Amino acid sequence: MKKYAFGVDIGGTTIKIGFFATEGELIDTWEIPTRTADNGKYIIGDIKQSIEDELAKRNLSIDDIEGIGLGVPGPVTEDGTVLKCVNLGWGVINIEEILSDAMGKIKVRAGNDANVAALGEMWKGGGKGHKDLVLITLGTGVGGGIIINGKILAGANGAAGEIGHIPVSDDETEPCGCGKKGCLEQYASANGIVRVAKRYLAANPDCKTTLRDSDNISSKVIFDKAKEGDSVALTIVDEVGRLLGKSIASICCVLNPEAVVIGGGMSKAGELLINTIKEYYKKYAFHASANTEFCIAELGNLAGIYGGAKMIID
């Protein structure tokens, strides 16, 4: 094994790059802008340039590098084919082959960003010590990544771990971003919980709650008010925690993982949310999965570069 590796997390606005020792240490990390112009045709060249600049700065050559692991914000199959990546403007391309060819046939591995983040959390984050886990990110949307026996589960169309689109309600009237109605993401994301709260306030105009004092109800406001004991905010957190606990019980009926790692902005709500999720998980879980460990993600937005590096180091 060569001494160094790169982990790259391609986002819609910035590309995070991490320079790692293959022994596991993150040596340096930086960002470059994601140039999505002209169907994202500059992105690969920009990554190549940034990596070469870093190597030059350190008096290293590409021969010192074991490989480059990439997280991509779209579906990626096991052989490194990006099936489509709307955020970047990419159509169907084999990103592993293209970047490898551009960089002297170096080893390149790619995965969906949520899946790669899950690998990062397994390696150095909240899932450390486990080899079978599910990462659930509660951010603007609800994302997921699945690790089985230390490896990313990509799925036939690169769509494994799309747990934000588990159907949880037959009564929903508004569409999810995916076009369906009643997806988990419509309730359990940062946007979703706000929607649940506003809907509750509209349906219960006479209920007393400090939530009405806020000009702009955000997920943070809801959790803060719930922690202060506001009964309506607590009701909302309870309902969202119930949907998450129930969905995680379904996931665990399928996978029976060692651990579930909760990440994303909403995981910062801490004990209140996790305890609510766990309470409902216990209610809905099959007995053989009842003791699945719940952990909080630890790497924040560095999970992707860690996971990228881990794809190479393994």
Added chain:
Amino acid sequence: MKKYAFGVDIGGTTIKIGFFATEGELIDTWEIPTRTADNGKYIIGDIKQSIEDELAKRNLSIDDIEGIGLGVPGPVTEDGTVLKCVNLGWGVINIEEILSDAMGKIKVRAGNDANVAALGEMWKGGGKGHKDLVLITLGTGVGGGIIINGKILAGANGAAGEIGHIPVSDDETEPCGCGKKGCLEQYASANGIVRVAKRYLAANPDCKTTLRDSDNISSKVIFDKAKEGDSVALTIVDEVGRLLGKSIASICCVLNPEAVVIGGGMSKAGELLINTIKEYYKKYAFHASANTEFCIAELGNLAGIYGGAKMIID
């Protein structure tokens, strides 16, 4: 690779044994009774004896055998540990080690029977040509087995694929066999659909249906009446198909498999049930998984011995 292998499917009343050429052909199959007396202590010896008898009959020795693959009706972890097997009377034992030691250190592999059956269906049955699939068996209960990259997914406690216990209803008043309320199995098994029908008839005493002509409503009666156009029977099949289609959509959000294979006694209902499941699957599925292939299991109660042999041949 040696020339022969055995696949063994241990059930609560009989043990099925298959003698295979490692090239893939099933040469012979037979059954012996499962002696569950004295906490199932005779079972392993009975299997050993039956295999040795077969070898003697064929003038073969244990040295001609690549190995023995076992399906066990309980949770089995990846290292071959049976965690508990109520039907057989077994506690926690490593069945791979015990049988291997008893038979001159031959290669032994074991898995949960539903998971092993899934492997069999992938190899020689309805899932042929796929390497990522989910088998759903609609029998007395609802069982499941998951194959990822051609291998059984065991799960941390040997409980992966327990999809009969996905929570699908919050309104259920009767308990499932597992102790929870509202599991998929309570509606979508042979017993479950009868329960749904009886409940419907009790709640709608004035509805006209030929179902009331039956002294003994079974799942077969319900499907037969539905095929004859009985609107109540069709309503029941529709509701059960909806719960299955929705649950499979959830499963596919997690795994994004290539194929879903439907087996068990109820799969004999054929097109009517499958088409209803597929119709609701399309409604509930995430777009990237919308084209998951649906197949009917083909090996019946031989799936377990095929899967057992495949564990060895791989």
